[in-house]
Amino acid sequence: MKKTPYYSYDASLLRLTLEEAKKAMESHESLKGGCIHYALKANNNPQVLATIASAGFGADCVSGGEIRQALNAGFPASKIVYAGVGKTDEEIIFALEAGISCFNVESVEELRIISEIAVKEGKTANVALRINPNVGAHTHANITTGLAENKFGINMEKMADAVELALDLDGIRFMGLHFHIGSQILDMGDFVALCNRINELREWFIFKGVELHTINVGGGLGIDYEHPEHHPVPDFASYFKTYSTHLRLDKNQQFHCELGRSIVGQCGSLITRCIYVKEGTYKKFVIVDAGMNDLIRPALYSAYHKIENISNPEGEQELYDVVGPICESSDTFAKGRYLSSTKRGDILAIRSAGAYGETMASTYNARPLAESEFKL
Ligand code: LLP
Numbered sequence: 001m002k003k004t005p006y007y008s009y010d011a012s013l014l015r016l017t018l019e020e021a022k023k024a025m026e027s028h029e030s031l032k033g034g035c036i037h038y039a040l041k042a043n044n045n046p047q048v049l050a051t052i053a054s055a056g057f058g059a060d061c062v063s064g065g066e067i068r069q070a071l072n073a074g075f076p077a078s079k080i081v082y083a084g085v086g087k088t089d090e091e092i093i094f095a096l097e098a099g100i101s102c103f104n105v106e107s108v109e110e111l112r113i114i115s116e117i118a119v120k121e122g123k124t125a126n127v128a129l130r131i132n133p134n135v136g137a138h139t140h141a142n143i144t145t146g147l148a149e150n151k152f153g154i155n156m157e158k159m160a161d162a163v164e165l166a167l168d169l170d171g172i173r174f175m176g177l178h179f180h181i182g183s184q185i186l187d188m189g190d191f192v193a194l195c196n197r198i199n200e201l202r203e204w205f206i207f208k209g210v211e212l213h214t215i216n217v218g219g220g221l222g223i224d225y226e227h228p229e230h231h232p233v234p235d236f237a238s239y240f241k242t243y244s245t246h247l248r249l250d251k252n253q254q255f256h257c258e259l260g261r262s263i264v265g266q267c268g269s270l271i272t273r274c275i276y277v278k279e280g281t282y283k284k285f286v287i288v289d290a291g292m293n294d295l296i297r298p299a300l301y302s303a304y305h306k307i308e309n310i311s312n313p314e315g316e317q318e319l320y321d322v323v324g325p326i327c328e329s330s331d332t333f334a335k336g337r338y339l340s341s342t343k344r345g346d347i348l349a350i351r352s353a354g355a356y357g358e359t360m361a362s363t364y365n366a367r368p369l370a371e372s373e374f375k376l
Contacts, residue, residue, distance in 0.1 A: 004273040004347070005290035007358050007372040009048055014267040017233050018055040021263065024236035028244035031255045037081050039219050039260030040066045042355040047374040048264060049073035058101075060219070060258035064091035067098060077101070081216065081258070083130065083178065085110075085151050092117050092125075102126045104178040104216065106153050108162055111169065118171030125171060128178040128216055129154055129162050133197040135181050135190065152180070156197075160204060167210065174210075176253075177201065180218025183261060188242045191217070195246035202248060216256035217243065223265040225304050228351045234262040261355035268354025270295050270370070274309075274346045275325070284320050286342050291324030292331040293364040295350060295357045299330040306351040307334055315340030322348070326365050 025031050037060035038052045044066065050073045053059075058079030059070035070080050082095050083104035092114055095103065105111050105127050118125040132153035149155070154162050166174040181194050198215060205212050221239045224231035239262075249255060272290035297303035307322055309315065317338040324331040333350060342348070361369055 001347075002271075002371060002373055004271055005288075005294050005370045006271050007045070007268055007353065007370055008271050008349075009045065009268050009354060009372060009374045011047075011051060011267075011374055011376050013232055014048065014051055014264065015055070017263060017267065018052060018057065020233050021236045021259065022055070022057075024240045025255075025257075028240055030244050030247075030249045031240060034255030034257070035079060036263075037079070037216075037256060037258045038263055039258045040070060041359060042260030043264040043268065043357070044069050044359055045372055045374070046073060048267075048354075049075075052263065057263075058256075060260070061100075064088075064094045067091075067095055067100065071098060081128075081178075081256070083180075083258075087114075089113070089117060093121060096121050096123045096125060100126075102128050102175055102214070102216075104128050104130045105166075106130045108154065108158070108165065111162065111166060111172070115169040115171045123171065124173050126173050126175045127166055128176045128214055129159065129166060129174075130178040130180070131156060131159050131201065133179050133181060133194055133201075135193045135197055153178075156201070159201065163205075163210060176212045176214035176216065178216040178218065178256075180258065181220060183220050184222040185220040186222040188238055191220075191239070191242045192246050195243065195248075199246075199248045212250075212253055214254045214256055215247065215249065216258065217247070219258040219260050219262075221259055221262040223262055223352060223355075225306065225352045228266050228306055232266045234266070236262070263355075265352050265355035268352075268357060270350040270353040270357060272348050272350065274342050274344055274348060276344060277320075277342060283336070284318065286320045286322045286339065286348070288322060288324060288333070288348060290333075290350065290370070291326040291365070291367060292328065293326060293362045293367050294324075294370045295333070295353055296360050296362075297353075297356060298333050299328070305333065305353060307337060307339060308349045308351065309340040309342050309346050310349050311346040312340045312342065315342075318342070326367075 037058035053074035059075040062084040080100040130153040278285040292299040
């Protein structure tokens with residue numbers, strides 16, 4: 001067995017998830033020929049990326065580093081989109097040279113700089129403008145991004161000026177619009193609200209006779225953290241049906257989305273070992289060898305992850321706090337959680353850790369980064 005803690009990825013579940021996502025999108029006439037850009041920020045493990053690339057997905061990147069990883073994993077440049085509020089000149093040059101398919105531009109100043117650099121490099125940058133649709137998502141405050149006045153995107157009332165500028169600037173080819181309202185969204189009503197907003201904005205384009213080639217709705221489909229065993233594959237059917245039903249697309253318009261969590265979330269577990277069981281005055285602590293540096297979501301977002309004692313799956317249920325070894329009280333994976341009776345040496349699996357687990361890891365407390373296994 002590998003040295004704990006480590007991330008364990010289930011390759012067959014990943015492949016099944018990819019198939020289901022593609023099938024669900026392609027079952028709708030209006031979405032056919034669209035592209036699911038996998039959001040690398042969710043998980044950039046090389047084997048995970050290679051599997052997603054070979055299934056024909058595109059990539060959604062937010063840095064030059066992610067573009068490089070996407071290219072190395074086999075994603076074609078023609079299927080890479082690049083978002084982010086702070087693209088540096090070096091990153092813009094790199095993306096232009098790589099020939100990525102689209103820059104998702106988040107501010108007017110960024111648009112002018114991309115134009116300037118593209119002209120200097122003798123290239124044309126395909127650009128979609130990220131519009132802040134002022135649609136609230138029912139999710140954690142830290143991961144809601146679509147509401148007004150926030151660092152992401154261009155506010156709706158500034159859209160018309162930004163589009164006209166994009167059409168006017170040298171070195172820029174205006175492709176369409178980009179949106180993203182938040183993450184871990186399970187209420188399809190939030191996506192319906194986004195569709196309604198996009199349909200409203202579309203009127204302006206029709207009125208002006210400006211063509212929209214692409215509509216990129218971002219990511220955000222959530223997963224079942226409470227019962228991953230019941231829903232190992234997220235509800236792609238409802239997600240794509242929502243867009244096919246509510247988003248008005250013309251024949252020549254291409255649908256794009258950027259799913260991260262729903263592609264990889266359920267495919268990964270963080271495997272950890274119980275080092276000690278501390279009997280406190282009122283509670284018992286299971287102290288494990290994984291810490292918040294390996295999986296920060298519980299500490300950062302109070303996120304729930306299911307935990308199983310896989311050494312003693314049938315054991316009597318006992319109430320524990322499951323904590324890591326790091327010198328911070330927030331280094332806690334679960335409080336007052338029922339687990340099979342646990343003793344030193346038992347192996348625990350922290351489920352649904354495939355998204356925003358390994359990618360958000362750090363070496364805090366001089367702890368080495370966890371290794372990973374890719375189970376075929
Ligand atoms: N597109 C854009 C522009 C995004 O900002 C994001 C995620 C995605 C796509 C992918 O969203 P997804 O399908 O994964 O929901 N670290 C947090 C999540 C942060 C999400 C940031 N943006 C977490 O662990 O819950």
